Amino acid sequence: MAKVIAIANQKGGVGKTTTAVNVAASMAATKRKVLLIDLDPQGNATMGSGVDKYDVDSTCYELLIEEKPVQDVVITETTGKYHLIAGNSDVTAAEIKLMEVFARELRLRNALEPVRNYYDYIFIDCPPSLSQLTVNAMAAADSVLVPMQCEYYALEGLTALMDTIKKLASVVNPELKIEGVLRTMYDPRNRLANDVSEQLKRHFGDQVYRTVIPRNVRLAEAPSFGAPAMYYDKSSTGAKAYLALAGEILRRRNKNLKKAS
Numbered sequence: 591m592a593k594v595i596a597i598a599n600q601k602g603g604v605g606k607t608t609t610a611v612n613v614a615a616s617m618a619a620t621k622r623k624v625l626l627i628d629l630d631p632q633g634n635a636t637m638g639s640g641v642d643k644y645d646v647d648s649t650c651y652e653l654l655i656e657e658k659p660v661q662d663v664v665i666t667e668t669t670g671k672y673h674l675i676a677g678n679s680d681v682t683a684a685e686i687k688l689m690e691v692f693a694r695e696l697r698l699r700n701a702l703e704p705v706r707n708y709y710d711y712i713f714i715d716c717p718p719s720l721s722q723l724t725v726n727a728m729a730a731a732d733s734v735l736v737p738m739q740c741e742y743y744a745l746e747g748l749t750a751l752m753d754t755i756k757k758l759a760s761v762v763n764p765e766l767k768i769e770g771v772l773r774t775m776y777d778p779r780n781r782l783a784n785d786v787s788e789q790l791k792r793h794f795g796d797q798v799y800r801t802v803i804p805r806n807v808r809l810a811e812a813p814s815f816g817a818p819a820m821y822y823d824k825s826s827t828g829a830k831a832y833l834a835l836a837g838e839i840l841r842r843r844n845k846n847l848k849k850a851s
C-alpha cells in the first residue's frame with residue numbers, strides 16, 4: 591500500500607520542488623516503486639525529471655478534470671527512475687474548472703485509488719498557495735512534509751501553516767498527519783539559521799527531521815540538466831542529503847508500523 595506524502599508550504603522558493611524530485615529519485619534508488627505528481631502549474635518538477643512540460647500528452651488536468659484513468663496519464667520514463675504525472679500551465683485551467691465540479695476536494699484522492707496498491711510511495715509537489723489544488727493534495731495524502739528555510743519569521747509562518755493544515759484536515763481528511771518538517775538550504779555558518787533551527791526543534795520536537803538539506807549549488811544546477819542531483823553529481827552534499835532523508839522517511843515508517851502492530 592502506497593504512502594502518499596504531500597510536499598507543501600504556501601511560501602514559494604523554500605525547496606518544495608527540489609525536495610520532491612530528489613526524494614522521489616532517492617526513494618526509487620532504494621528499489622521502491624515511486625510516483626511523483628507535479629501539481630504546480632509551473633511544471634518545475636516535470637522539467638527537473640527530464641520531461642519537457644511543453645511536450646506531454648497528459649498532465650494533472652486530464653487526471654482531475656477529464657477523469658482519464660491514472661494509468662493513462664502516468665509517464666514511466668524519467669531521469670530519476672520514478673513515474674510522473676506531469677504539470678504545466680494546463681493545471682491552472684484545472685484549478686479553475688475544479689470550482690465547478692462535484693466533490694472537488696476528492697478528485698485527486700479518488701483518481702489515485704486504482705494505483706494505491708501498486709506504488710510504495712506517492713509524492714505530491716504542491717503549488718505555493720493554499721489553492722484548491724493543495725486542498726486536493728491534502729485530501730489525497732496520508733501525511734504532509736513541510737520544507738522550510740531557517741530564516742527570520744520562519745517559525746511564525748510555520749505555526750500558521752500547521753494550524754491551516756489542521757483546519758483543512760478536519761474538513762477533508764481527518765487522518766492526515768504531519769510527516770515531518772525539513773530544514774532546507776541550510777548554512778551552518780549562519781548564526782540566525784542555527785538559532786531558528788534550535789527554536790524549531792524545541793517547538794516541533796521529533797517532527798523535525800534529523801536530516802538537514804545544506805545549501806548546495808549542485809541542487810540548484812541539476813534541474814537545468816533535467817535530472818535529480820544524484821544523477822548529475824552523485825558525490826555532492828545535496829545528493830547525499832536527500833538519500834539520507836529517504837532513509838529517515840523509511841525508518842520512521844517502519845517504526846510507526848511496529849508501534850501500530
Ligand SMILES: Nc1ncnc2c1ncn2[C@@H]1O[C@H](COP(=O)(O)OP(=O)(O)O)[C@@H](O)[C@H]1O
Nearest residue numbers: 602603604605606607608775804805806809810
Ligand atoms: N538546498 C539547496 N541549495 C541550493 N539551492 C537550492 C536548494 N534547494 C532549492 N534550491 C534552489 O532554490 C530555488 C527554489 O527552490 P524550489 O525547490 O523550486 O522551491 P519551491 O518549490 O518551494 O518554490 C530553486 O532555484 C532551487 O534550485
Ligand SMILES: [Mg+2]
Nearest residue numbers: 606607630634
Ligand atoms: Mg515548486
